[in-house]
Amino acid sequence: MLQKFVFWTGALDFVVGGATWAGALADPQPGQFVALMTLGMFLMMAAACLMWASKNIQARYPVIFWQGLVRLTAVSAVIYAVPNGLSETWEYALVAFDGTIGLTYVIGSMRVTGLSLLDCLCCRDASAVASVAGSS
DSSP states (O other), X not given: OHHHHHHHHHHXXXXXXXXXXXXXXXSOOTTTHHHHHHHHHHHHHHHHHHHHHGGGHHHHHHHHHHHHHHHHHHHHHHHHHTTTTSSOGGGHHHHHHHXXXXXXXXXXXXXXXXXXXXXXXXXXXXXXXXXXHHHO
């Protein structure tokens, strides 16, 4: 179930990356064009990495775990930005969408690997941590 969730939510990043490019190309703005083109490609790279990682979550969980943290950072930024006039209220939709995906990625990575939050933050090898825990 997590494998399919990661694969398809990751694949959606291709769409978001393409839309980011389209927005940059449709209305090029000084100070934004390069950042939006780069962000669009970063999102497409994230899509490819998530789809790849979903095929072997046990070994490739850091890609999924850290993408979850990226999404939770976006959620935190929106929660701060909207009430402080730094963002638009429609962006609260990102809290529900990215928050759900981010939490699923983080918690799912921990459950599938059996690793702690600290282990995941340090990108520890799940099989090595399991063998050390089993030998004590």
